[in-house]
Amino acid sequence: xxxxxxxxxxxxxxxxxxxxxxxxxxxxxxxxxxxxxxxxxxxxxxxxxxxxxxxxxxxxxxxxxxxxxxxxxxxxxxxxxxxxxxxxxxxxxxxxxxxxxxxxxxxxxxxxxxxxxxxxxxxxxxxxxxxxxxxxxxxxxxxxxxxxxxxxxxxxxxxxxxxxxxxxxxxxxxxxxxxxxxxxxxxxxxxxxxxxxxxxxxxxxxxxxxxxxxxxxxxxxxxxxxxxxxxxxxxxxxxxxxxxxxxxxxxxxxxxxxxxxxxxxxxxxxxxxxxxxxxxxxxxxxxxxxxxxxxxxxxxxxxxxxxxxxxxxxxxxxxxxxxxxxxxxxx
Amino acid sequence: xxxxxxxxxxxxxxxxxxxxxxxxxxxxxxxxxxxxxxxxxxxxxxxxxxxxxxxxxxxxxxxxxxxxxxxxxxxxxxxxxxxxxxxxxxxxxxxxxxxxxxxxxxxxxxxxxxxxxxxxxxxxxxxxxxxxxxxxxxxxxxxxxxxxxxxxxxxxxxxxxxxxxxxxxxxxxxxxxxxxxxxxxxxxxxxxxxxxxxxxxxxxxxxxxxxxxxxxxxxxxxxxxxxxxxxxxxxxxxxxxxxxxxxxxxxxxxxxxxxxxxxxxxxxxxxxxxxxxxxxxxxxxxxxxxxxxxxxxxxxxxxxxxxxxxxxxxxxxxxxxxxxxxxxxxxxxxxxxxxxxxxxxxxxxxxxxxxxxxxxxxxxxxxxxxxxxxxxxxxxxxxxxxxxxxxxxxxxxxxxxxxxxxxxxxxxxxxxxxxxxxxxxxx
Numbered sequence: 055x056x057x058x059x060x061x062x063x064x065x066x067x068x069x070x071x072x073x074x075x076x077x078x079x080x081x082x083x084x085x086x087x088x089x090x091x092x093x094x095x096x097x098x099x100x101x102x103x104x105x106x107x108x109x110x111x112x113x114x115x116x117x118x119x120x121x122x123x124x125x126x127x128x129x130x131x132x133x134x135x136x137x138x139x140x141x142x143x144x145x146x147x148x149x150x151x152x153x154x155x156x157x158x159x160x161x162x163x164x165x166x167x168x169x170x171x172x173x174x175x176x177x178x179x180x181x182x183x184x185x186x187x188x189x190x191x192x193x194x195x196x197x198x199x200x201x202x203x204x205x206x207x208x209x210x211x212x213x214x215x216x217x218x219x220x221x222x223x224x225x226x227x228x229x230x231x232x233x234x235x236x237x238x239x240x241x242x243x244x245x246x247x248x249x250x251x252x253x254x255x256x257x258x259x260x261x262x263x264x265x266x267x268x269x270x271x272x273x274x275x276x277x278x279x280x281x282x283x284x285x286x287x288x289x290x291x292x293x294x295x296x297x298x299x300x301x302x303x304x305x306x307x308x309x310x311x312x313x314x315x316x317x318x319x320x321x322x323x324x325x326x327x328x329x330x331x332x333x334x335x336x337x338x339x340x341x342x343x344x345x346x347x348x349x350x351x352x353x354x355x356x357x358x359x360x361x362x363x364x365x366x367x368x369x370x371x372x373x374x375x376x377x378x379x380x381x382x383x384x385x
Numbered sequence: 386x387x388x389x390x391x392x393x394x395x396x397x398x399x400x401x402x403x404x405x406x407x408x409x410x411x412x413x414x415x416x417x418x419x420x421x422x423x424x425x426x427x428x429x430x431x432x433x434x435x436x437x438x439x440x441x442x443x444x445x446x447x448x449x450x451x452x453x454x455x456x457x458x459x460x461x462x463x464x465x466x467x468x469x470x471x472x473x474x475x476x477x478x479x480x481x482x483x484x485x486x487x488x489x490x491x492x493x494x495x496x497x498x499x500x501x502x503x504x505x506x507x508x509x510x511x512x513x514x515x516x517x518x519x520x521x522x523x524x525x526x527x528x529x530x531x532x533x534x535x536x537x538x539x540x541x542x543x544x545x546x547x548x549x550x551x552x553x554x555x556x557x558x559x560x561x562x563x564x565x566x567x568x569x570x571x572x573x574x575x576x577x578x579x580x581x582x583x584x585x586x587x588x589x590x591x592x593x594x595x596x597x598x599x600x601x602x603x604x605x606x607x608x609x610x611x612x613x614x615x616x617x618x619x620x621x622x623x624x625x626x627x628x629x630x631x632x633x634x635x636x637x638x639x640x641x642x643x644x645x646x647x648x649x650x651x652x653x654x655x656x657x658x659x660x661x662x663x664x665x666x667x668x669x670x671x672x673x674x675x676x677x678x679x680x681x682x683x684x685x686x687x688x689x690x691x692x693x694x695x696x697x698x699x700x701x702x703x704x705x706x707x708x709x710x711x712x713x714x715x716x717x718x719x720x721x722x723x724x725x726x727x728x729x730x731x732x733x734x735x736x737x738x739x740x741x742x743x744x745x746x747x748x749x750x751x752x753x754x755x756x757x758x759x760x761x762x763x764x765x766x767x768x769x770x771x772x773x774x775x776x777x778x779x780x781x782x783x784x785x786x787x788x789x790x791x792x793x794x795x796x797x798x799x800x801x802x803x804x805x806x807x808x809x810x811x812x
Contacts, residue, residue, distance in 0.1 A: 161703050183659040183706030203589030242589050267583035
């Protein structure tokens with residue numbers, strides 16, 4: 055059954071540019087070529103960061119607005135620094151201390167910001183679909199920096215980048231994703247991204263935290279922590295305590311979760327690497343010895359976050375697949 | 386008397402050559418129909434058939450949100466009933482989940498007065514089962530029924546307490562009215578945003594599982610059998626629910642059911658757009674569930690198509706998907722949507738659509754059954770099956786524009802609606 059005609063998701067507005075603006079709302083906005091291009095740009099940028107003067111002139115005069123409705127350390131700081139390293143102007147707006155506190159709707163906030171003609175709006179929001187709404191009411195390129203339990207595409211891209219840097223390949227790589235998949239936008243983005251580059255994903259965790267029907271995204275599911283041993287990469291999800299409504303009883307206790315699904319040295323085999331999107335609950339989903347060990351790529355992930363977000367901003371504004379795309383020049 | 390609208394006299398007109406389809410009366414053929422002072426006075430074989438025009442018994446919608454009192458910015462009795470007239474309806478029933486709730490004679494009486502002043506078609510009102518929809522105390526059903534309540538429902542909310550459900554079913558007998566139930570087990574549906582399944586897994590939206598509906602249907606059918614009372618299940622969405630209703634009917638429970646055009650036409654795949662006009666309660670489900678609803682409609686397990694017309698203010702739907710309220714409008718598009726999505730594609734017969742939109746719901750709610758026969762009051766809809774039209778906001782008479790069909794071209798347009806002998810809409 056297909057729909058007879060589909061209403062356009064984004065209503066065209068007067069003054070819209072002739073070509074559709076590119077956004078990064080979801081990993082599904084990308085194809086394999088786009089992922090390769092973004093990771094390639096990130097590698098180029100990474101080399102430039104070894105120099106004493108780290109600023110590139112690529113986005114001089116452009117405006118990147120960071121609109122954050124949820125707390126964030128890594129994502130906000132890296133988007134902010136990424137834009138600055140590309141010489142763009144940046145502006146950060148947090149929900150607390152702004153008109154959002156006074157009940158302003160997201161649409162009205164977006165329309166207000168649109169009056170400054172931002173080139174990119176980076177948005178994090180607790181509710182699914184918020185980036186799509188901003189994309190529909192402004193002329194900016196919109197980057198989803200996390201919307202509810204839906205998507206966090208730049209996290210998935212930086213994770214791919216980190217894996218490729220550490221292990222030299224993505225195709226055929228086997229990644230075990232461990233923990234609270236149900237509430238994780240990181241997991242959803244990563245599962246899609248791994249499928250896109252030909253890697254294999256196995257989800258491991260308690261049955262109550264596995265979304266019904268998740269196998270349809272092209273991954274395997276196991277409730278046995280021993281299943282992580284077969285993987286090249288063990289990707290540990292944050293136990294999302296703040297999303298566990300009281301009485302929901304997804305797991306009987308954190309104590310039992312840790313004893314059954316916590317990633318400890320004894321549950322890993324040599325030559326595996328461990329990743330975590332942060333912030334960690336040490337001693338809950340990941341043992342401190344693992345987080346601080348040589349197999350941990352957690353600090354590499356943070357460094358990757360900067361270069362990958364620079365690559366995303368550059369790609370949306372100056373790069374991309376089109377004929378007028380300029381390859382990034384690092385003099 | 387449970388339908389109200391301004392007093393007036395019947396019109397006189399003739400409709401010539403249309404294909405007259407009245408499943409109840411067993412008529413299907415080209416006839417000239419003459420109406421004098423609101424009464425059908427002759428039905429004669431047509432000399433000059435107009436094959437694209439269909440004349441059928443007027444539609445009856447047992448499930449409309451008119452938003453009065455309290456949200457007159459979203460809909461009024463005048464705009465909602467004008468929308469219904471444009472959709473081919475000759476009578477509708479409005480839901481009581483308003484502010485204040487229709488749970489007292491005072492509120493119901495005021496609504497009836499408004500309908501007598503401003504309704505474009507005969508309009509009835511369901512009162513709530515429980516005071517304030519809180520699921521704790523019963524409303525004064527006998528008094529409400531005497532005043533004109535067409536039935537009782539806590540629509541928007543389930544009756545969570547099985548004990549209250551039992552007493553409501555028993556007591557509705559004294560009122561002589563049907564209970565219409567919104568079935569949702571709240572500890573299973575929780576904060577669900579869409580059907581639980583592969584699409585919710587991919588999107589991360591909280592799942593509202595099909596069993597949250599069917600386990601309550603099974604519970605309430607068991608209670609209804611025990612107390613020997615009929616009941617009506619609103620807006621069925623899932624295969625398990627259709628099976629539960631069918632099984633109860635087979636063992637003699639007097640249970641009827643309805644389904645909405647959006648559940649019959651769409652699946653949860655469409656939620657991937659994150660368009661807030663794809664957010665309904667109960668949610669859109671899978672293709673398998675949709676097929677089960679079609680089977681239920683065909684075999685009569687589902688007796689009615691009901692729009693669940695749910696107007697919402699623009700600013701409330703222009704939000705992230707998770708913040709948006711549930712519901713879409715439907716009165717003005719119901720027939721065209723079913724005709725385009727189901728009849729034109731061969732999934733459903735036109736006759737079944739026409740019957741389930743008219744005499745099916747009329748019988749369930751004990752309303753006058755529209756019939757095309759000499760001596761009957763004229764309750765008719767004239768349809769141009771071949772007309773194509775683009776669904777745009779400016780076409781809607783409804784105050785709200787939250788339709789899932791915006792931007793789509795539909796086939797089948799209402800040409801004329803006659804309600805209780807009066808022409809209430811002419812294209």
